[in-house]
Amino acid sequence: MNKHLRLAREVVVVGAGMSPFGVFPEKDSKDLFVEAFQDMLASVDKGFDPDDIQALYLGNFSNDFFVHQAHWGPIISDAVGLIPKPATRTEGACASSALAFREGVLAIASGLYDLVLVGGVEVMSQRSTEEVAEGLALATVPYEGQVGFTFPGVFGVTASAYFHKYGAGRQHLMDVTIKSHLNGKLNPKAQYQATLAEMMEAKRQKALAKGAPAPQWADEKAFLGDPQANPMVAWPLHLFDCCPISDGAACVLLAPAGIARNFTDHPLYVAGMGQGSGRGLHAKKDLTSFEATQAAAAEAYAMSGLEPGDVQVCEVHDCFSIAEIIHLEDLGFFPPGHGYRAVAEGKTRRDGIKPINTSGGLKCKGHPVGATGVSQVVEIWHQLRGEAGERQVPMQGLRVGATHNLGGTGGTCTFTIFERR
């Protein structure tokens, strides 16, 4: 029994869009998805008739919990006029819409459909921070949640183990955060569109306006090291190591390669995709690695015939700063223990040799969990088409990008490689 790792038909992305990510108390999931859908419609170079869409795959983690409504497939389908066509919700925690993407690809590869809408949505901000923590704990593996681990708790332990094993420290997590904000600043859809330097200055001005003693920090790391400005969440993770609570939606349009030119002269090929599953902390052989990421990466590289060095730009699942560092290693971009050094040396900056999270990542773009996986594809779509505006990667011959989406504390992972041909 061998994996073929070859699809019966090649699949391409022919359109991509997203709503702004942020906190939108006045919008529900339908509102946000319709915004993403309209953004996607506008992205299809040669236009098309939305009535031609044949099925919807929708990622959503747990609007069950967040807004007390499940069964979003037909609801979103109705919102964008697709009833009575098939609509399937997938759930893999924070990787929910990456799973939807994968099923959309398989539905087309199988020969059943020619035009599939894939998206994701989540509305989290209607709950308090404490409730969101409780909701996200639904996605840990049972043993973790039952013994009281929250998400930051699991990743805090992970960071401590990484520090211990490789001699890294908090200052290396700060490098990730500083870079994320530099990119988020340039993304008009991001939840946080400010550099840390700007946030420092804003905080200073606010204090001055109140007549309070105005804080002064030597640089971004001094700011991040100030427990008033950046309080502890779960040692060694502090507030700025954690992605925010967000609302948002994203979607892409998929077609078989054979008809791609009906939609655009610049289709994005799905060159390879992989998915893996993992256990929790209790069963990990190595706290500084994610078995689901390694399995997903191996499958995607094998399918694409590409290697880590071929990936020129990548969206990586930075739910916490430490996660970004470890994934850089699990994806093969840098050797184990070298991820934090690569970040410190600027290699993952927009103008580095391996630009990571040009969108601002989960940290700054925001992380409406069910929408994140597809929103990563939206970013790579823009980058590989050279349409990423101010945050465009300044790389010659930009052709291969990838998206990495992690669900829960490592239970689910996907890695997808895209190629402009």
Place this chain on the structure above:
Amino acid sequence: MNKHLRLAREVVVVGAGMSPFGVFPEKDSKDLFVEAFQDMLASVDKGFDPDDIQALYLGNFSNDFFVHQAHWGPIISDAVGLIPKPATRTEGACASSALAFREGVLAIASGLYDLVLVGGVEVMSQRSTEEVAEGLALATVPYEGQVGFTFPGVFGVTASAYFHKYGAGRQHLMDVTIKSHLNGKLNPKAQYQATLAEMMEAKRQKALAKGAPAPQWADEKAFLGDPQANPMVAWPLHLFDCCPISDGAACVLLAPAGIARNFTDHPLYVAGMGQGSGRGLHAKKDLTSFEATQAAAAEAYAMSGLEPGDVQVCEVHDCFSIAEIIHLEDLGFFPPGHGYRAVAEGKTRRDGIKPINTSGGLKCKGHPVGATGVSQVVEIWHQLRGEAGERQVPMQGLRVGATHNLGGTGGTCTFTIFERR
């Protein structure tokens, strides 16, 4: 843009199993799924190495709500030893595992995998009846839930509209219930393994044992008409019109037709499958029909080249007795307004011309919502292989069966046609 309605590879079922359905306070979702998995392993005629399974698709409605844990793909994957292989949860309310089945078929048809495990699980009995009603309301469409409709409420309105339009009455709903119990009696995995006559007698004996006045009913319909024995839930639906609250799991093993003989000389072909989506009560053109069922049926018939008359035995989604009657019409088995007459005439009994729900259906087999879709496939597997024991359909040349799974109040529907070749 046309649907191909043809898969790149034909897909077959080569194994099928389920846990008993019922109320099992001592078992969790992992326990139940492992029971289903072991039952499936034993069903594979020529045996196989479970390590050869390449991916899992798992249907679950909302263990999020019922047991406060989401992200079941990797958890169940771990329980049956599949880590780090891909595991994807699908959710379409009560059709959640029918969606998993569909994705399993597409994954194989796409060429990516050769051996896929598809299952479903739900644990509902840890919540009170009131809480389960609240949980199921997560699957209504927003307008229904927001104005206070529960599931029985929506189907009560549906029954009233059907009665009004076609002149049917409560006695016709009773025909469905009586038949369900006759079948459930013969299913050793069913939650209720008793005919109504037996339940009447048991109730009488219980009263006698207590020294209370022993009730006496002329026949089953007199029993069902007694508001003490069969209290009202949502007019005109009474307790015995409603499926119970259940725990359970089911799974099947899928392979491409090309290698099916490695596993069995009696593979079950997926001849056609369809999926549809629907709106809620507020948007229905006709309260006595489900647009999602009609869409799913049209797609499945077109793909299979078969017609309603070709389906010899069918599992139909009888969440409420009225639902079974209406689906018989929407699936084309009987003309609109004739479903209730067909049931009254015994046409849907095990020895009738169109045996329906030989398993006992959701009413008697039980309805752990996330497991139901795949458990329907398990029943058709047994029937078409002539291995359904006492409840085997006594039909010559039995070759074609089907499963119909409805999610929510009609939001999602699947219809799948199986053929023994």
